[in-house]
Amino acid sequence: NAIVEDTQLIFPLQVGPLANTQDGILDVNPLAAISKNLSSSNIRPLEWGQLNFLHTTDTHGWLPGHLMEPSYSADWGDYISFIRHMRQRADEKGVDILIIDTGDKHDGNGLSDATLPPGYLSQDIFKMADIDLLTLGNHELYRAEIAKQEFDVIAQHYAEKYLVANVDIILDNGTIVPMGRKYRHFQTKNLQLNIMSFGFLYDFFQNAPNTIVTSVVDTVQQDWFQDLLRSREFDIDIFVLVTHIPVRDFPELEVIVNEIRKYYLDTPIQIFGAHTHVRDFTIFDDKAYAIESGRFLETVGWVSVKGLNKTEKDTSIEPLGENQVNSTYNVTRKYIDFNRDSLMFHSNTTSDQFVIPAGAKVSELIHEARELLNLTELYGCIPDSYYTTRAKYPSSQSIFTLIVDKILPLLKSPIEAISARFDNPRMIIVNTGSVRFDLFKGPFTKDTGFLISPFKNDWSFIPDMPVSLAVKLLPILNQDTRTLAELGLHFDQNKQKCHDYYNTIGYSHLGVPTDLHDCELYYNQFMHHDNDEGNDNDGGIDLEMIFEWSKIIPRKFLYTLVSTYRMLSKKSQLSVGYVTIDDFGTEGDDTMHTPLPYYHLPNAVQSIQNFSFEEISRFLEGQKLNYKKVESEIETKAEDEEEPTIDVIFYSFITPFLLSALEELEVREQYADKIQFYGGKSLIGLLQEFVEGGWKFDYCE
Numbered sequence: 001n002a003i004v005e006d007t008q009l010i011f012p013l014q015v016g017p018l019a020n021t022q023d024g025i026l027d028v029n030p031l032a033a034i035s036k037n038l039s040s041s042n043i044r045p046l047e048w049g050q051l052n053f054l055h056t057t058d059t060h061g062w063l064p065g066h067l068m069e070p071s072y073s074a075d076w077g078d079y080i081s082f083i084r085h086m087r088q089r090a091d092e093k094g095v096d097i098l099i100i101d102t103g104d105k106h107d108g109n110g111l112s113d114a115t116l117p118p119g120y121l122s123q124d125i126f127k128m129a130d131i132d133l134l135t136l137g138n139h140e141l142y143r144a145e146i147a148k149q150e151f152d153v154i155a156q157h158y159a160e161k162y163l164v165a166n167v168d169i170i171l172d173n174g175t176i177v178p179m180g181r182k183y184r185h186f187q188t189k190n191l192q193l194n195i196m197s198f199g200f201l202y203d204f205f206q207n208a209p210n211t212i213v214t215s216v217v218d219t220v221q222q223d224w225f226q227d228l229l230r231s232r233e234f235d236i237d238i239f240v241l242v243t244h245i246p247v248r249d250f251p252e253l254e255v256i257v258n259e260i261r262k263y264y265l266d267t268p269i270q271i272f273g274a275h276t277h278v279r280d281f282t283i284f285d286d287k288a289y290a291i292e293s294g295r296f297l298e299t300v301g302w303v304s305v306k307g308l309n310k311t312e313k314d315t316s317i318e319p320l321g322e323n324q325v326n327s328t329y330n331v332t333r334k335y336i337d338f339n340r341d342s343l344m345f346h347s348n349t350t351s352d353q354f355v356i357p358a359g360a361k362v363s364e365l366i367h368e369a370r371e372l373l374n375l376t377e378l379y380g381c382i383p384d385s386y387y388t389t390r391a392k393y394p395s396s397q398s399i400f401t402l403i404v405d406k407i408l409p410l411l412k413s414p415i416e417a418i419s420a421r422f423d424n425p426r427m428i429i430v431n432t433g434s435v436r437f438d439l440f441k442g443p444f445t446k447d448t449g450f451l452i453s454p455f456k457n458d459w460s461f462i463p464d465m466p467v468s469l470a471v472k473l474l475p476i477l478n479q480d481t482r483t484l485a486e487l488g489l490h491f492d493q494n495k496q497k498c499h500d501y502y503n504t505i506g507y508s509h510l511g512v513p514t515d516l517h518d519c520e521l522y523y524n525q526f527m528h529h530d531n532d533e534g535n536d537n538d539g540g541i542d543l544e545m546i547f548e549w550s551k552i553i554p555r556k557f558l559y560t561l562v563s564t565y566r567m568l569s570k571k572s573q574l575s576v577g578y579v580t581i582d583d584f585g586t587e588g589d590d591t592m593h594t595p596l597p598y599y600h601l602p603n604a605v606q607s608i609q610n611f612s613f614e615e616i617s618r619f620l621e622g623q624k625l626n627y628k629k630v631e632s633e634i635e636t637k638a639e640d641e642e643e644p645t646i647d648v649i650f651y652s653f654i655t656p657f658l659l660s661a662l663e664e665l666e667v668r669e670q671y672a673d674k675i676q677f678y679g680g681k682s683l684i685g686l687l688q689e690f691v692e693g694g695w696k697f698d699y700c701e
């Protein structure tokens with residue numbers, strides 16, 4: 001695509017004199033100002049402390065904001081304006097504020113993914129934000145050129161603010177250097193609080209060959225970390241951990257907190273987490289807390305801290321003011337919906353004051369970049385919405401049903417010898433995690449494809465696999481983690497067992513990120529799970545009551561209670577959105593909403609073609625059962641019957657998982673060598689082909 005490649009020649013974008021300005025205020029995103037269904041009367045205010053934080057994470061390139069969803073319609077330029085106002089408010093109050101980002105800036109939006117290399121424009125736009133502490137995510141490490149870009153552009157720009165203790169990069173000359181600084185010690189602007197900050201990535205194993213990820217367990221035993229804690233060389237009022245690690249269910253954060261606690265028994269630790277795309281807040285001990293602030297720039301997390309005592313050694317500062325002294329340590333959190341109404345409300349600005357010139361410039365850059373990349377080019381119109389976790393799979397509203405039934409059958413290999421097999425029996429397996437977002441009714445533009453499935457993954461295949469073997473693959477990939485709960489293995493009592501389970505199989509890394517919380521049976525899933533097909537927006541649930549119940553009732557029973565309660569409750573007038581219950585309770589969301597439905601998804605789905613249902617049903621029967629039972633079921637087939645075969649096609653991303661499945665079936669050696677390149681369009685290309693073939697309209701209703 002010439003336009004995409006051309007971007008390399010003309011960036012950095014030059015913004016001309018600001019157009020459409022009124023008193024220096026520019027609105028380039030017409031939807032950003034829309035406040036349909038939004039009302040500041042439903043917004044809960046932020047509580048300020050001595051030290052305050054704004055947190056973004058897992059933005060995945062959504063710097064233009066959500067053009068179809070008013071609740072999240074602010075853009076990165078608005079965030080830049082917001083940061084400026086909040087810093088000013090902090091100064092006025094004589095307190096401090098730190099701006100944090102915890103990684104995953106790629107894969108999810110045309111702005112980041114339509115360039116070569118991906119991130120070519122978006123990284124330069126991202127870095128216009130004045131961020132105090134940041135780290136990288138796994139999406140900065142999947143591809144070698146992106147890891148290099150992260151190192152060259154982001155790590156160099158933010159310098160001492162860019163922290164990651166457990167990732168190294170191998171430079172072109174073979175030298176191994178750390179991706180970022182391992183720690184940062186500094187004093188805050190107004191209260192001169194002593195901050196010790198570390199950056200960490202979870203134990204990620206799918207990183208590109210030019211990078212090295214060291215496990216968290218090993219990193220905290222390294223000399224530099226141990227010496228730093230042991231030496232007490234620095235005054236430390238609070239540890240601030242900027243991590244791309246989930247705040248629940250994953251073991252890494254506990255490892256870090258435990259190690260710090262060996263030396264600092266009660267120094268506050270504030271953690272910023274990431275990766276599983278949820279709003280969540282967890283308590284590690286009475287002075288160690290962690291927040292995770294959602295995904296896709298839908299959420300800005302807020303944390304405030306009071307009751308910090310200056311370390312004794314430091315006598316250089318004034319005593320803390322009346323409002324800032326609090327002998328008991330106190331932390332608050334909020335999840336801010338990313339729209340201008342919320343941002344103006346919290347920054348106490350009017351629409352005339354909100355947009356600052358630097359923010360307007362960034363909004364303009366985003367707009368120009370989108371134009372340049374043709375992201376608004378219309379390919380067709382989607383007649384109905386199709387959902388990821390908001391609809392049951394399979395169902396008519398599930399995007400995965402659409403993919404299995406209509407999209408995957410379009411896959412063709414560009415290699416002649418392989419495409420000749422197009423009419424042979426074939427099974428196409430794709431991981432649900434490769435689909436990132438819902439497909440909303442309305443225009444399908446070039447951008448939409450990137451929102452749904454940004455990955456340029458290749459297809460691989462194993463030709464002519466016996467059907468009895470092939471049908472066992474999906475059940476293994478989808479091993480049902482929820483059986484843990486059914487066995488009564490509640491996370492709190494069986495944490496290690498749960499983590500061992502994940503660590504051994506690793507299959508959950510195929511599914512949608514929010515489902516990674518299966519260990520905990522994440523609260524929201526009780527809230528959002530419906531028994532029917534569609535979007536049941538019942539509201540009016542007494543969240544406080546459910547929170548109290550959750551302390552005494554096993555969660556599997558709680559689920560039934562909540563479902564019943566929801567059915568009995570009245571329809572709510574609130575707009576749909578996030579309704580979060582975390583370790584602090586039910587008041588976390590800045591805007592009150594009626595909850596969205598939430599359905600668990602399998603890790604992977606498959607589409608089967610050119611095979612009659614009668615013929616395959618006997619072989620497929622085992623799929624409904626636990627994978628361990630499949631073998632015996634399959635063995636019931638007649639001994640002397642000739643075994644039909646099928647081509648097994650899969651996203652190359654899932655190859656390691658497929659190899660593990662083959663190993664579990666004790667046929668890895670036999671089939672690993674048979675894996676071949678299949679080629680063909682990835683999901684984004686197939687989706688576009690389908691839309692242009694079936695839903696090509698010149699206009700959308």
Ligand SMILES: O=c1ccn([C@@H]2O[C@H](COP(=O)(O)O)[C@@H](O)[C@H]2O)c(=O)[nH]1
Nearest residue numbers: 138275431433434455509510511513653
């Ligand atoms: O090439 C790729 C890379 C990733 N995936 C899927 O994404 C998740 C990870 O996404 P997070 O936002 O970091 O949670 C991974 O588990 C895969 O499901 C992919 O399909 N292809």
